[in-house]
Every structure is written in structure tokens, then in C-alpha cells.
Amino acid sequence: MAFYARNPGYMDRVYKNRVVKKPGIWRDKHRRERRIAIGLLGERCLVCGATNPNWLHIDYIPTTNGKPYRHPRHLKYIKEHISDFRLLCANHHYELTLTGTIAGTTITQSGRYS
Ligand SMILES: [Zn+2]
Helix, strand or coil: CCHHHHCCCHHHHHHHHHHHHCCCHHHHHHHHHHHHHHHHCCCCCCCCCCCCCCCEEEEECCCCCCCCCCCCCCHHHHHHCHHHEEEEEHHHHHHHHHHCECCCCCCECCCCCC
């Protein structure tokens, strides 16, 4: 029998204790890994060159439209599938999501709205 099956709730206690010892640990981990991912993807919007990291979205090029599951979004997955991702600023990402294209570029995607 697996450890987690023999010790139900064990990992819940470990995670809770970790947060008590280090408040913000998951937020900090997420922000650190997001910065690394943005660095790997070129640190700027592919279309307009915006560099403010708070405006940048990590776009999953194949999209998950019509697929039953979302793809993993953690740093390891991004590193292992780097060509499936690109950086877009919030405006260009939204334009792509809403219209299926970004005006003045060849970037397109089929989606829920297009
Ligand atoms: Zn942009």
C-alpha cells in the first residue's frame, strides 16, 4: 500500500505547516518561476515589444479549446515544451482570444470566439 494511502491527509498537514513556517511560500515560488519563464520566452510581447512583466501573458500556442483538459502551466512543463509557448502582452493576448487573430501579424488561433 502506498504511503499516501496509509497516511491519509499527511500531505495536507505538510503543506499547511509549510505555509505556517513560510507565509507566502507558494506565491513567491509562483512569481519566481513566472519570472524565469518570461526570461526564457524573450521578456517581451512578440507583437509590440512591451516588457512590463505585469502586462505579459504566457500564451499556449496549441490552445486547449475543445480539449477536455488544460495543459500543465508549471515551469518544468514550459521548459520542456518551450516552442508551444510565446509571450504576448495582455492587449494582444486578449485580441487573439476574442478575434482569433492579431491585426498586422500572421498570428491566428481557432477558438471559442473565432
Ligand atoms: Zn503586445
